[in-house]
Amino acid sequence: MKKQTYSKLLLLWLSVSILSLPTILWGQLPPAGEPRWFKGNTHCHSWWSDGDSPPEIVADWYKKNGYHFLVISDHNTLNEGEKWYEPRGKRIERLKIAAKKYEDTYGPDWVKKRVTNNQTQYHLKTLNEYRTLFEEPGKFLLIPGEEITTSSRDGKAVHVNGINLKDTIPPLSGDSILETIQLNANAVFIQQAKTKRPMLAHLNHLHFRYAVSVEDVMMVNGLKFLEMFDDLPSTPNDEKRFSSERAWDILLTKRLAELSLPVIYGIGTDDEHGFAKIGPGFSNPGDRWVMVKAKFLTPTHIIQALDKGDFYSSSGITLEKLSFENNTIKIDIKARPGITYTTQFIGTLKGYDRTVTKIENSPVANLKYKYSSDIGRILDQQTDTHVEYTMTGREIYVRAKISALIKNPNPDQPPKKEVAWIQPVQPFRE
Ligand SMILES: [Zn+2]
Ligand SMILES: [Zn+2]
Numbered sequence: 154m155k156k157q158t159y160s161k162l163l164l165l166w167l168s169v170s171i172l173s174l175p176t177i178l179w180g181q182l183p184p185a186g187e188p189r190w191f192k193g194n195t196h197c198h199s200w201w202s203d204g205d206s207p208p209e210i211v212a213d214w215y216k217k218n219g220y221h222f223l224v225i226s227d228h229n230t231l232n233e234g235e236k237w238y239e240p241r242g243k244r245i246e247r248l249k250i251a252a253k254k255y256e257d258t259y260g261p262d263w264v265k266k267r268v269t270n271n272q273t274q275y276h277l278k279t280l281n282e283y284r285t286l287f288e289e290p291g292k293f294l295l296i297p298g299e300e301i302t303t304s305s306r307d308g309k310a311v312h313v314n315g316i317n318l319k320d321t322i323p324p325l326s327g328d329s330i331l332e333t334i335q336l337n338a339n340a341v342f343i344q345q346a347k348t349k350r351p352m353l354a355h356l357n358h359l360h361f362r363y364a365v366s367v368e369d370v371m372m373v374n375g376l377k378f379l380e381m382f383d384d385l386p387s388t389p390n391d392e393k394r395f396s397s398e399r400a401w402d403i404l405l406t407k408r409l410a411e412l413s414l415p416v417i418y419g420i421g422t423d424d425e426h427g428f429a430k431i432g433p434g435f436s437n438p439g440d441r442w443v444m445v446k447a448k449f450l451t452p453t454h455i456i457q458a459l460d461k462g463d464f465y466s467s468s469g470i471t472l473e474k475l476s477f478e479n480n481t482i483k484i485d486i487k488a489r490p491g492i493t494y495t496t497q498f499i500g501t502l503k504g505y506d507r508t509v510t511k512i513e514n515s516p517v518a519n520l521k522y523k524y525s526s527d528i529g530r531i532l533d534q535q536t537d538t539h540v541e542y543t544m545t546g547r548e549i550y551v552r553a554k555i556s557a558l559i560k561n562p563n564p565d566q567p568p569k570k571e572v573a574w575i576q577p578v579q580p581f582r583e
Contacts, residue, residue: 402529
């Protein structure tokens with residue numbers, strides 16, 4: 154990237170970040186009105202790209218499963234314009250199941266199809282068309298989004314979600330992975346500044362094709378969201394993947410303590426690609442979501458709350474209360490009988506060991522360096538449904554992770570692990 158362009162982008166980023174400066178700490182909500190928790194997912198797919206079902210089936214599943222908001226973030230499209238979809242390829246059986254369900258559920262008055270060269274094609278409804286079937290004030294909201302899907306010039310995959318976009322962002326490629334992430338995240342920030350409409354960008358699935366390393370993400374200006382992907386039940390285990398939690402702690406420590414860059418929040422999504430078949434490897438919905446604390450269910454309130462870190466990510470655990478006041482994190486877990494909840498308060502203390510060692514013969518291209526065990530230490534562990542942590546003043550940041558093992562109804566199957574990730578906070582400086 155040219156130096157001049159870079160400094161322009163830096164200026165733009167600075168102006169965008171100053172607008173959101175009072176946002177580092179969650180728990181500070183406006184006194185008037187009662188904020189509520191809204192359940193949502195910011196990353197999933199439909200027939201507009203490589204999902205196995207039309208967007209109506211996708212939206213319907215989330216609405217029926219207790220979600221309040223959804224971003225159908227197809228690859229390089231905002232679900233607008235003219236598109237005919239033809240079920241074909243390796244997944245044809247699944248696509249046919251979805252097509253039948255689509256026709257049976259919505260009927261010929263809604264489903265428009267044609268036959269071209271002996272192949273059935275379906276006319277896809279745009280977001281503005283299909284949202285009329287699902288949206289209800291205060292109950293369910295569809296927010297536009299795009300998975301900006303690209304690669305660096307040397308072919309390394311980079312996927313960045315742009316949420317609440319007004320216009321589609323054409324994917325951009327840079328010379329390096331860092332530059333590619335930066336260019337696409339900047340495209341979101343530029344559109345936000347131009348339209349004055351709140352938007353956000355999150356970096357998706359670090360493990361994908363082992364392309365993006367922690368070091369690539371470390372220096373990205375303005376990026377505040379990293380997708381959490383550990384323990385996805387619908388994705389087969391892969392020993393070579395490093396954990397997104399470990400990456401998160403390294404990023405938080407380096408950015409806050411050494412690079413003067415903003416906090417990074419861990420965003421839970423399911424990256425759904427399929428409904429027609431359920432099981433490991435089919436990227437089914439519902440693995441992971443966010444609970445956002447906001448006063449109203451509008452795109453602006455949801456985006457602003459996410460940007461302030463007023464949310465937690467979950468794969469099953471629900472909270473009653475969450476606050477950070479007087480340097481104390483307080484959490485009340487919505488307990489289910491017979492289940493033990495373990496909360497770990499994780500963080501890095503000032504004066505941590507900064508040693509970084511290069512990993513020789515790493516099994517994957519995106520795992521390059523080893524960082525000290527001082528980074529992301531368990532500072533405290535409690536098993537109760539009300540837990541608290543008071544800052545000692547030595548912490549750079551503290552985040553909480555709650556885990557529980559849920560018995561499988563089938564006794565032959567292992568218990569299911571559920572997790573909630575609470576966003577990092579930094580001690581108040583008084
Ligand atoms: Zn992706
Ligand atoms: Zn995706």
